[in-house]
Amino acid sequence: MLATQYFAKDLFKGKTVFVTGGGSGINLGVAKNFAALGANVAICGRTQEKLDAAAAELRSFGTEVCVASADVRDSAALEAAFEKSRAEVGAMDVLVCGAAGNFLAPAEKLSPNGFKAVVDIDLLGSFNATHSAFEQLNETKGSILYISAGMAYMPHAFQVHVGAAKAGIDMMMKNIALEWGRFGIRANSIVPGPIEGTEGLKRLSDPAEKARLISAVPLRRTGTADDIGQVAAFLASPLASYMTGCVVVCDGGQNLPGSALFNTTAEQVLRAQQG
Known part of the structure:
Protein backbone atom coordinates (compact mmCIF):
# COMPACT_ATOMS: atom_id res chain seq x y z
CA MET A 1 0.00 0.00 0.00
CA LEU A 2 1.67 3.18 -1.21
CA ALA A 3 2.02 6.34 0.87
CA THR A 4 -0.68 8.01 -1.27
CA GLN A 5 -3.19 6.27 0.99
CA TYR A 6 -2.08 8.57 3.81
CA PHE A 7 -0.30 11.61 2.33
CA ALA A 8 -1.29 14.23 -0.22
CA LYS A 9 -0.37 13.02 -3.72
CA ASP A 10 1.52 16.24 -4.42
CA LEU A 11 3.46 16.26 -1.13
CA PHE A 12 6.81 16.16 -2.93
CA LYS A 13 5.81 17.83 -6.18
CA GLY A 14 8.73 19.89 -7.47
CA LYS A 15 11.18 18.02 -5.21
CA THR A 16 13.93 15.63 -6.26
CA VAL A 17 14.83 12.43 -4.42
CA PHE A 18 18.03 10.49 -5.17
CA VAL A 19 18.17 6.83 -4.05
CA THR A 20 21.42 4.86 -4.13
CA GLY A 21 20.91 1.18 -4.81
CA GLY A 22 17.48 2.15 -6.13
CA GLY A 23 17.17 -0.61 -8.70
CA SER A 24 15.47 -3.17 -6.47
CA GLY A 25 14.23 -4.23 -3.06
CA ILE A 26 13.60 -1.82 -0.21
CA ASN A 27 15.30 1.04 -2.03
CA LEU A 28 13.07 0.72 -5.07
CA GLY A 29 10.08 0.58 -2.71
CA VAL A 30 11.23 3.83 -1.15
CA ALA A 31 11.71 5.42 -4.57
CA LYS A 32 8.22 4.34 -5.68
CA ASN A 33 6.60 5.92 -2.64
CA PHE A 34 8.33 9.22 -3.33
CA ALA A 35 7.36 9.02 -7.01
CA ALA A 36 3.74 8.34 -6.04
CA LEU A 37 3.83 11.52 -3.95
CA GLY A 38 4.94 13.64 -6.90
CA ALA A 39 8.72 13.68 -6.51
CA ASN A 40 11.15 13.52 -9.38
CA VAL A 41 13.36 10.51 -8.70
CA ALA A 42 16.95 9.62 -9.53
CA ILE A 43 18.38 6.17 -8.90
CA CYS A 44 21.83 4.68 -9.22
CA GLY A 45 23.22 1.18 -9.01
CA ARG A 46 25.64 -1.25 -10.62
CA THR A 47 23.26 -3.30 -12.78
CA GLN A 48 21.86 -1.44 -15.78
CA GLU A 49 19.14 -4.03 -16.44
CA LYS A 50 17.74 -3.61 -12.93
CA LEU A 51 17.94 0.17 -13.18
CA ASP A 52 16.08 0.23 -16.50
CA ALA A 53 13.30 -1.99 -15.14
CA ALA A 54 13.04 0.13 -12.00
CA ALA A 55 12.91 3.34 -14.06
CA ALA A 56 9.99 1.97 -16.06
CA GLU A 57 8.09 1.31 -12.83
CA LEU A 58 8.86 4.76 -11.50
CA ARG A 59 7.81 6.51 -14.71
CA SER A 60 4.42 4.82 -14.45
CA PHE A 61 3.65 7.34 -11.69
CA GLY A 62 3.98 10.17 -14.18
CA THR A 63 7.14 11.57 -12.66
CA GLU A 64 10.51 12.50 -14.14
CA VAL A 65 13.16 9.82 -13.62
CA CYS A 66 16.94 9.93 -13.95
CA VAL A 67 19.00 6.73 -14.12
CA ALA A 68 22.75 6.64 -13.51
CA SER A 69 25.02 3.63 -13.45
CA ALA A 70 27.37 4.18 -10.51
CA ASP A 71 29.08 2.15 -7.81
CA VAL A 72 28.84 3.98 -4.47
CA ARG A 73 32.41 2.96 -3.70
CA ASP A 74 33.55 5.20 -6.55
CA SER A 75 33.20 8.80 -5.39
CA ALA A 76 33.95 10.23 -8.84
CA ALA A 77 31.20 8.09 -10.39
CA LEU A 78 28.77 9.26 -7.71
CA GLU A 79 29.62 12.90 -8.30
CA ALA A 80 28.97 12.41 -12.01
CA ALA A 81 25.65 10.71 -11.20
CA PHE A 82 24.61 13.60 -8.97
CA GLU A 83 25.47 16.16 -11.64
CA LYS A 84 23.50 14.15 -14.20
CA SER A 85 20.57 14.06 -11.78
CA ARG A 86 20.72 17.82 -11.20
CA ALA A 87 20.74 18.48 -14.94
CA GLU A 88 17.84 16.13 -15.68
CA VAL A 89 15.50 16.35 -12.68
CA GLY A 90 16.72 19.26 -10.54
CA ALA A 91 18.78 19.85 -7.42
CA MET A 92 18.49 17.11 -4.81
CA ASP A 93 16.08 17.65 -1.90
CA VAL A 94 16.35 14.17 -0.39
CA LEU A 95 19.23 11.69 -0.50
CA VAL A 96 18.47 8.08 0.42
CA CYS A 97 21.63 6.06 1.12
CA GLY A 98 20.39 2.56 0.52
CA ALA A 99 23.12 0.71 -1.40
CA ALA A 100 24.25 -2.26 0.68
CA GLY A 101 25.78 -5.70 0.58
CA ASN A 102 25.27 -8.68 2.88
CA PHE A 103 25.90 -12.39 3.24
CA LEU A 104 26.19 -14.85 6.09
CA ALA A 105 29.72 -15.68 7.23
CA PRO A 106 31.21 -17.00 10.48
CA ALA A 107 33.75 -14.47 11.74
CA GLU A 108 36.58 -17.02 11.71
CA LYS A 109 35.93 -17.78 8.03
CA LEU A 110 35.23 -14.22 6.88
CA SER A 111 38.11 -12.97 4.78
CA PRO A 112 39.50 -9.45 5.16
CA ASN A 113 38.30 -8.76 1.62
CA GLY A 114 34.81 -9.98 2.48
CA PHE A 115 34.68 -7.71 5.53
CA LYS A 116 36.06 -4.79 3.53
CA ALA A 117 33.58 -5.28 0.70
CA VAL A 118 30.56 -4.80 2.97
CA VAL A 119 32.12 -1.89 4.88
CA ASP A 120 33.06 -0.25 1.57
CA ILE A 121 29.59 -0.60 0.03
CA ASP A 122 27.57 0.24 3.13
CA LEU A 123 29.66 2.68 5.14
CA LEU A 124 32.14 4.18 2.69
CA GLY A 125 29.43 4.25 0.02
CA SER A 126 27.09 6.16 2.34
CA PHE A 127 29.87 8.62 3.17
CA ASN A 128 30.72 9.10 -0.51
CA ALA A 129 27.08 9.83 -1.32
CA THR A 130 26.68 12.15 1.67
CA HIS A 131 29.86 14.07 0.90
CA SER A 132 29.12 14.41 -2.82
CA ALA A 133 25.53 15.53 -2.17
CA PHE A 134 26.42 18.34 0.24
CA GLU A 135 26.39 21.18 -2.29
CA GLN A 136 22.93 20.31 -3.58
CA LEU A 137 21.47 19.59 -0.14
CA ASN A 138 22.88 22.86 1.18
CA GLU A 139 21.15 24.63 -1.69
CA THR A 140 17.78 22.99 -1.06
CA LYS A 141 18.02 22.68 2.74
CA GLY A 142 17.34 19.02 2.18
CA SER A 143 17.58 15.83 4.20
CA ILE A 144 19.41 12.51 4.20
CA LEU A 145 17.96 9.11 5.00
CA TYR A 146 20.21 6.14 5.70
CA ILE A 147 18.93 2.57 5.47
CA SER A 148 20.42 0.89 8.54
CA ALA A 149 19.77 -2.49 10.20
CA GLY A 150 19.18 -4.08 13.58
CA MET A 151 22.76 -5.41 13.41
CA ALA A 152 23.88 -1.85 14.18
CA TYR A 153 22.75 -2.04 17.80
CA MET A 154 22.28 -5.75 18.53
CA PRO A 155 24.78 -8.54 17.77
CA HIS A 156 23.65 -11.10 15.21
CA ALA A 157 25.55 -14.30 14.45
CA PHE A 158 27.50 -14.41 11.18
CA GLN A 159 27.02 -10.66 10.68
CA VAL A 160 30.18 -9.12 12.14
CA HIS A 161 30.84 -7.27 8.87
CA VAL A 162 27.31 -5.91 8.64
CA GLY A 163 27.17 -4.94 12.31
CA ALA A 164 30.36 -2.92 11.98
CA ALA A 165 29.19 -1.21 8.78
CA LYS A 166 25.68 -0.35 9.96
CA ALA A 167 26.81 0.84 13.39
CA GLY A 168 29.22 3.11 11.55
CA ILE A 169 26.39 4.42 9.39
CA ASP A 170 24.22 5.30 12.38
CA MET A 171 27.06 7.13 14.13
CA MET A 172 27.97 8.92 10.90
CA MET A 173 24.32 9.94 10.55
CA LYS A 174 24.38 11.46 14.04
CA ASN A 175 27.60 13.33 13.31
CA ILE A 176 26.16 14.69 10.06
CA ALA A 177 22.99 15.75 11.90
CA LEU A 178 25.13 17.51 14.50
CA GLU A 179 27.40 19.27 12.02
CA TRP A 180 25.05 20.04 9.14
CA GLY A 181 22.06 21.20 11.14
CA ARG A 182 23.44 24.72 10.82
CA PHE A 183 22.99 24.43 7.06
CA GLY A 184 19.37 23.37 7.46
CA ILE A 185 20.19 19.77 6.47
CA ARG A 186 18.57 16.96 8.46
CA ALA A 187 19.82 13.36 8.74
CA ASN A 188 18.02 10.26 10.05
CA SER A 189 18.30 6.47 9.80
CA ILE A 190 15.61 3.87 9.14
CA VAL A 191 16.01 0.32 10.48
CA PRO A 192 13.87 -2.16 8.52
CA GLY A 193 12.88 -5.55 9.87
CA PRO A 194 12.26 -8.64 7.71
CA ILE A 195 10.86 -7.24 4.47
CA GLU A 196 8.91 -9.52 2.13
CA GLY A 197 10.25 -10.10 -1.36
CA THR A 198 13.75 -8.75 -0.74
CA GLU A 199 17.13 -10.26 -1.44
CA GLY A 200 18.04 -9.74 2.21
CA LEU A 201 15.20 -11.91 3.50
CA LYS A 202 16.04 -14.55 0.91
CA ARG A 203 19.73 -14.66 1.80
CA LEU A 204 19.48 -14.43 5.57
CA SER A 205 16.56 -16.67 6.44
CA ASP A 206 15.34 -20.20 5.86
CA PRO A 207 12.06 -20.29 3.85
CA ALA A 208 11.03 -23.38 5.82
CA GLU A 209 11.20 -21.30 8.99
CA LYS A 210 9.03 -18.43 7.70
CA ALA A 211 6.07 -19.24 9.96
CA ARG A 212 8.39 -19.38 12.96
CA LEU A 213 9.99 -16.09 11.92
CA ILE A 214 6.60 -14.41 11.69
CA SER A 215 5.53 -15.81 15.06
CA ALA A 216 8.58 -14.18 16.64
CA VAL A 217 7.67 -10.73 15.29
CA PRO A 218 5.35 -9.01 17.80
CA LEU A 219 3.12 -7.66 15.01
CA ARG A 220 2.96 -11.20 13.54
CA ARG A 221 3.85 -10.34 9.96
CA THR A 222 6.78 -9.56 7.74
CA GLY A 223 7.10 -6.00 6.52
CA THR A 224 6.77 -4.63 3.01
CA ALA A 225 8.90 -2.21 1.04
CA ASP A 226 5.98 0.21 1.27
CA ASP A 227 6.21 0.12 5.09
CA ILE A 228 9.74 1.50 4.76
CA GLY A 229 8.75 3.86 1.96
CA GLN A 230 6.06 5.42 4.13
CA VAL A 231 8.49 6.00 6.99
CA ALA A 232 10.92 7.56 4.51
CA ALA A 233 8.21 9.86 3.15
CA PHE A 234 7.30 10.97 6.67
CA LEU A 235 10.91 11.64 7.69
CA ALA A 236 11.58 13.66 4.53
CA SER A 237 8.35 15.64 4.84
CA PRO A 238 7.58 18.87 6.71
CA LEU A 239 5.85 16.71 9.33
CA ALA A 240 9.32 15.69 10.55
CA THR A 264 19.47 -20.27 14.78
CA THR A 265 17.93 -19.92 11.32
CA ALA A 266 21.08 -18.28 9.92
CA GLU A 267 23.09 -21.30 11.04
CA GLN A 268 20.62 -23.55 9.21
CA VAL A 269 21.00 -21.47 6.05
CA LEU A 270 24.79 -21.69 6.28
CA ARG A 271 24.67 -25.48 6.68
CA ALA A 272 22.39 -25.77 3.65
CA GLN A 273 24.74 -23.61 1.59
CA GLN A 274 27.69 -25.77 2.58
CA GLY A 275 25.82 -28.91 1.57
Missing part, protein backbone atom coordinates in the same frame (compact mmCIF):
# COMPACT_ATOMS: atom_id res chain seq x y z
CA SER A 241 10.98 19.09 10.12
CA TYR A 242 12.26 19.07 13.74
CA MET A 243 13.56 15.49 13.61
CA THR A 244 17.25 14.95 12.98
CA GLY A 245 19.84 12.53 14.35
CA CYS A 246 17.16 9.86 14.91
CA VAL A 247 17.31 6.11 14.36
CA VAL A 248 13.75 5.11 13.46
CA VAL A 249 13.08 1.38 13.79
CA CYS A 250 10.40 -0.07 11.51
CA ASP A 251 10.60 -3.81 12.15
CA GLY A 252 7.28 -4.86 13.68
CA GLY A 253 9.10 -5.21 16.99
CA GLN A 254 11.36 -7.96 15.64
CA ASN A 255 14.41 -6.95 17.66
CA LEU A 256 12.58 -6.68 20.96
CA PRO A 257 12.96 -10.41 21.78
CA GLY A 258 16.61 -10.38 20.65
CA SER A 259 18.48 -12.10 17.83
CA ALA A 260 18.33 -15.72 19.01
CA LEU A 261 15.88 -16.89 16.32
CA PHE A 262 17.88 -15.14 13.60
CA ASN A 263 21.05 -16.80 14.89
Whole structure:
Protein backbone atom coordinates (compact mmCIF):
# COMPACT_ATOMS: atom_id res chain seq x y z
CA MET A 1 0.00 0.00 0.00
CA LEU A 2 1.67 3.18 -1.21
CA ALA A 3 2.02 6.34 0.87
CA THR A 4 -0.68 8.01 -1.27
CA GLN A 5 -3.19 6.27 0.99
CA TYR A 6 -2.08 8.57 3.81
CA PHE A 7 -0.30 11.61 2.33
CA ALA A 8 -1.29 14.23 -0.22
CA LYS A 9 -0.37 13.02 -3.72
CA ASP A 10 1.52 16.24 -4.42
CA LEU A 11 3.46 16.26 -1.13
CA PHE A 12 6.81 16.16 -2.93
CA LYS A 13 5.81 17.83 -6.18
CA GLY A 14 8.73 19.89 -7.47
CA LYS A 15 11.18 18.02 -5.21
CA THR A 16 13.93 15.63 -6.26
CA VAL A 17 14.83 12.43 -4.42
CA PHE A 18 18.03 10.49 -5.17
CA VAL A 19 18.17 6.83 -4.05
CA THR A 20 21.42 4.86 -4.13
CA GLY A 21 20.91 1.18 -4.81
CA GLY A 22 17.48 2.15 -6.13
CA GLY A 23 17.17 -0.61 -8.70
CA SER A 24 15.47 -3.17 -6.47
CA GLY A 25 14.23 -4.23 -3.06
CA ILE A 26 13.60 -1.82 -0.21
CA ASN A 27 15.30 1.04 -2.03
CA LEU A 28 13.07 0.72 -5.07
CA GLY A 29 10.08 0.58 -2.71
CA VAL A 30 11.23 3.83 -1.15
CA ALA A 31 11.71 5.42 -4.57
CA LYS A 32 8.22 4.34 -5.68
CA ASN A 33 6.60 5.92 -2.64
CA PHE A 34 8.33 9.22 -3.33
CA ALA A 35 7.36 9.02 -7.01
CA ALA A 36 3.74 8.34 -6.04
CA LEU A 37 3.83 11.52 -3.95
CA GLY A 38 4.94 13.64 -6.90
CA ALA A 39 8.72 13.68 -6.51
CA ASN A 40 11.15 13.52 -9.38
CA VAL A 41 13.36 10.51 -8.70
CA ALA A 42 16.95 9.62 -9.53
CA ILE A 43 18.38 6.17 -8.90
CA CYS A 44 21.83 4.68 -9.22
CA GLY A 45 23.22 1.18 -9.01
CA ARG A 46 25.64 -1.25 -10.62
CA THR A 47 23.26 -3.30 -12.78
CA GLN A 48 21.86 -1.44 -15.78
CA GLU A 49 19.14 -4.03 -16.44
CA LYS A 50 17.74 -3.61 -12.93
CA LEU A 51 17.94 0.17 -13.18
CA ASP A 52 16.08 0.23 -16.50
CA ALA A 53 13.30 -1.99 -15.14
CA ALA A 54 13.04 0.13 -12.00
CA ALA A 55 12.91 3.34 -14.06
CA ALA A 56 9.99 1.97 -16.06
CA GLU A 57 8.09 1.31 -12.83
CA LEU A 58 8.86 4.76 -11.50
CA ARG A 59 7.81 6.51 -14.71
CA SER A 60 4.42 4.82 -14.45
CA PHE A 61 3.65 7.34 -11.69
CA GLY A 62 3.98 10.17 -14.18
CA THR A 63 7.14 11.57 -12.66
CA GLU A 64 10.51 12.50 -14.14
CA VAL A 65 13.16 9.82 -13.62
CA CYS A 66 16.94 9.93 -13.95
CA VAL A 67 19.00 6.73 -14.12
CA ALA A 68 22.75 6.64 -13.51
CA SER A 69 25.02 3.63 -13.45
CA ALA A 70 27.37 4.18 -10.51
CA ASP A 71 29.08 2.15 -7.81
CA VAL A 72 28.84 3.98 -4.47
CA ARG A 73 32.41 2.96 -3.70
CA ASP A 74 33.55 5.20 -6.55
CA SER A 75 33.20 8.80 -5.39
CA ALA A 76 33.95 10.23 -8.84
CA ALA A 77 31.20 8.09 -10.39
CA LEU A 78 28.77 9.26 -7.71
CA GLU A 79 29.62 12.90 -8.30
CA ALA A 80 28.97 12.41 -12.01
CA ALA A 81 25.65 10.71 -11.20
CA PHE A 82 24.61 13.60 -8.97
CA GLU A 83 25.47 16.16 -11.64
CA LYS A 84 23.50 14.15 -14.20
CA SER A 85 20.57 14.06 -11.78
CA ARG A 86 20.72 17.82 -11.20
CA ALA A 87 20.74 18.48 -14.94
CA GLU A 88 17.84 16.13 -15.68
CA VAL A 89 15.50 16.35 -12.68
CA GLY A 90 16.72 19.26 -10.54
CA ALA A 91 18.78 19.85 -7.42
CA MET A 92 18.49 17.11 -4.81
CA ASP A 93 16.08 17.65 -1.90
CA VAL A 94 16.35 14.17 -0.39
CA LEU A 95 19.23 11.69 -0.50
CA VAL A 96 18.47 8.08 0.42
CA CYS A 97 21.63 6.06 1.12
CA GLY A 98 20.39 2.56 0.52
CA ALA A 99 23.12 0.71 -1.40
CA ALA A 100 24.25 -2.26 0.68
CA GLY A 101 25.78 -5.70 0.58
CA ASN A 102 25.27 -8.68 2.88
CA PHE A 103 25.90 -12.39 3.24
CA LEU A 104 26.19 -14.85 6.09
CA ALA A 105 29.72 -15.68 7.23
CA PRO A 106 31.21 -17.00 10.48
CA ALA A 107 33.75 -14.47 11.74
CA GLU A 108 36.58 -17.02 11.71
CA LYS A 109 35.93 -17.78 8.03
CA LEU A 110 35.23 -14.22 6.88
CA SER A 111 38.11 -12.97 4.78
CA PRO A 112 39.50 -9.45 5.16
CA ASN A 113 38.30 -8.76 1.62
CA GLY A 114 34.81 -9.98 2.48
CA PHE A 115 34.68 -7.71 5.53
CA LYS A 116 36.06 -4.79 3.53
CA ALA A 117 33.58 -5.28 0.70
CA VAL A 118 30.56 -4.80 2.97
CA VAL A 119 32.12 -1.89 4.88
CA ASP A 120 33.06 -0.25 1.57
CA ILE A 121 29.59 -0.60 0.03
CA ASP A 122 27.57 0.24 3.13
CA LEU A 123 29.66 2.68 5.14
CA LEU A 124 32.14 4.18 2.69
CA GLY A 125 29.43 4.25 0.02
CA SER A 126 27.09 6.16 2.34
CA PHE A 127 29.87 8.62 3.17
CA ASN A 128 30.72 9.10 -0.51
CA ALA A 129 27.08 9.83 -1.32
CA THR A 130 26.68 12.15 1.67
CA HIS A 131 29.86 14.07 0.90
CA SER A 132 29.12 14.41 -2.82
CA ALA A 133 25.53 15.53 -2.17
CA PHE A 134 26.42 18.34 0.24
CA GLU A 135 26.39 21.18 -2.29
CA GLN A 136 22.93 20.31 -3.58
CA LEU A 137 21.47 19.59 -0.14
CA ASN A 138 22.88 22.86 1.18
CA GLU A 139 21.15 24.63 -1.69
CA THR A 140 17.78 22.99 -1.06
CA LYS A 141 18.02 22.68 2.74
CA GLY A 142 17.34 19.02 2.18
CA SER A 143 17.58 15.83 4.20
CA ILE A 144 19.41 12.51 4.20
CA LEU A 145 17.96 9.11 5.00
CA TYR A 146 20.21 6.14 5.70
CA ILE A 147 18.93 2.57 5.47
CA SER A 148 20.42 0.89 8.54
CA ALA A 149 19.77 -2.49 10.20
CA GLY A 150 19.18 -4.08 13.58
CA MET A 151 22.76 -5.41 13.41
CA ALA A 152 23.88 -1.85 14.18
CA TYR A 153 22.75 -2.04 17.80
CA MET A 154 22.28 -5.75 18.53
CA PRO A 155 24.78 -8.54 17.77
CA HIS A 156 23.65 -11.10 15.21
CA ALA A 157 25.55 -14.30 14.45
CA PHE A 158 27.50 -14.41 11.18
CA GLN A 159 27.02 -10.66 10.68
CA VAL A 160 30.18 -9.12 12.14
CA HIS A 161 30.84 -7.27 8.87
CA VAL A 162 27.31 -5.91 8.64
CA GLY A 163 27.17 -4.94 12.31
CA ALA A 164 30.36 -2.92 11.98
CA ALA A 165 29.19 -1.21 8.78
CA LYS A 166 25.68 -0.35 9.96
CA ALA A 167 26.81 0.84 13.39
CA GLY A 168 29.22 3.11 11.55
CA ILE A 169 26.39 4.42 9.39
CA ASP A 170 24.22 5.30 12.38
CA MET A 171 27.06 7.13 14.13
CA MET A 172 27.97 8.92 10.90
CA MET A 173 24.32 9.94 10.55
CA LYS A 174 24.38 11.46 14.04
CA ASN A 175 27.60 13.33 13.31
CA ILE A 176 26.16 14.69 10.06
CA ALA A 177 22.99 15.75 11.90
CA LEU A 178 25.13 17.51 14.50
CA GLU A 179 27.40 19.27 12.02
CA TRP A 180 25.05 20.04 9.14
CA GLY A 181 22.06 21.20 11.14
CA ARG A 182 23.44 24.72 10.82
CA PHE A 183 22.99 24.43 7.06
CA GLY A 184 19.37 23.37 7.46
CA ILE A 185 20.19 19.77 6.47
CA ARG A 186 18.57 16.96 8.46
CA ALA A 187 19.82 13.36 8.74
CA ASN A 188 18.02 10.26 10.05
CA SER A 189 18.30 6.47 9.80
CA ILE A 190 15.61 3.87 9.14
CA VAL A 191 16.01 0.32 10.48
CA PRO A 192 13.87 -2.16 8.52
CA GLY A 193 12.88 -5.55 9.87
CA PRO A 194 12.26 -8.64 7.71
CA ILE A 195 10.86 -7.24 4.47
CA GLU A 196 8.91 -9.52 2.13
CA GLY A 197 10.25 -10.10 -1.36
CA THR A 198 13.75 -8.75 -0.74
CA GLU A 199 17.13 -10.26 -1.44
CA GLY A 200 18.04 -9.74 2.21
CA LEU A 201 15.20 -11.91 3.50
CA LYS A 202 16.04 -14.55 0.91
CA ARG A 203 19.73 -14.66 1.80
CA LEU A 204 19.48 -14.43 5.57
CA SER A 205 16.56 -16.67 6.44
CA ASP A 206 15.34 -20.20 5.86
CA PRO A 207 12.06 -20.29 3.85
CA ALA A 208 11.03 -23.38 5.82
CA GLU A 209 11.20 -21.30 8.99
CA LYS A 210 9.03 -18.43 7.70
CA ALA A 211 6.07 -19.24 9.96
CA ARG A 212 8.39 -19.38 12.96
CA LEU A 213 9.99 -16.09 11.92
CA ILE A 214 6.60 -14.41 11.69
CA SER A 215 5.53 -15.81 15.06
CA ALA A 216 8.58 -14.18 16.64
CA VAL A 217 7.67 -10.73 15.29
CA PRO A 218 5.35 -9.01 17.80
CA LEU A 219 3.12 -7.66 15.01
CA ARG A 220 2.96 -11.20 13.54
CA ARG A 221 3.85 -10.34 9.96
CA THR A 222 6.78 -9.56 7.74
CA GLY A 223 7.10 -6.00 6.52
CA THR A 224 6.77 -4.63 3.01
CA ALA A 225 8.90 -2.21 1.04
CA ASP A 226 5.98 0.21 1.27
CA ASP A 227 6.21 0.12 5.09
CA ILE A 228 9.74 1.50 4.76
CA GLY A 229 8.75 3.86 1.96
CA GLN A 230 6.06 5.42 4.13
CA VAL A 231 8.49 6.00 6.99
CA ALA A 232 10.92 7.56 4.51
CA ALA A 233 8.21 9.86 3.15
CA PHE A 234 7.30 10.97 6.67
CA LEU A 235 10.91 11.64 7.69
CA ALA A 236 11.58 13.66 4.53
CA SER A 237 8.35 15.64 4.84
CA PRO A 238 7.58 18.87 6.71
CA LEU A 239 5.85 16.71 9.33
CA ALA A 240 9.32 15.69 10.55
CA SER A 241 10.98 19.09 10.12
CA TYR A 242 12.26 19.07 13.74
CA MET A 243 13.56 15.49 13.61
CA THR A 244 17.25 14.95 12.98
CA GLY A 245 19.84 12.53 14.35
CA CYS A 246 17.16 9.86 14.91
CA VAL A 247 17.31 6.11 14.36
CA VAL A 248 13.75 5.11 13.46
CA VAL A 249 13.08 1.38 13.79
CA CYS A 250 10.40 -0.07 11.51
CA ASP A 251 10.60 -3.81 12.15
CA GLY A 252 7.28 -4.86 13.68
CA GLY A 253 9.10 -5.21 16.99
CA GLN A 254 11.36 -7.96 15.64
CA ASN A 255 14.41 -6.95 17.66
CA LEU A 256 12.58 -6.68 20.96
CA PRO A 257 12.96 -10.41 21.78
CA GLY A 258 16.61 -10.38 20.65
CA SER A 259 18.48 -12.10 17.83
CA ALA A 260 18.33 -15.72 19.01
CA LEU A 261 15.88 -16.89 16.32
CA PHE A 262 17.88 -15.14 13.60
CA ASN A 263 21.05 -16.80 14.89
CA THR A 264 19.47 -20.27 14.78
CA THR A 265 17.93 -19.92 11.32
CA ALA A 266 21.08 -18.28 9.92
CA GLU A 267 23.09 -21.30 11.04
CA GLN A 268 20.62 -23.55 9.21
CA VAL A 269 21.00 -21.47 6.05
CA LEU A 270 24.79 -21.69 6.28
CA ARG A 271 24.67 -25.48 6.68
CA ALA A 272 22.39 -25.77 3.65
CA GLN A 273 24.74 -23.61 1.59
CA GLN A 274 27.69 -25.77 2.58
CA GLY A 275 25.82 -28.91 1.57
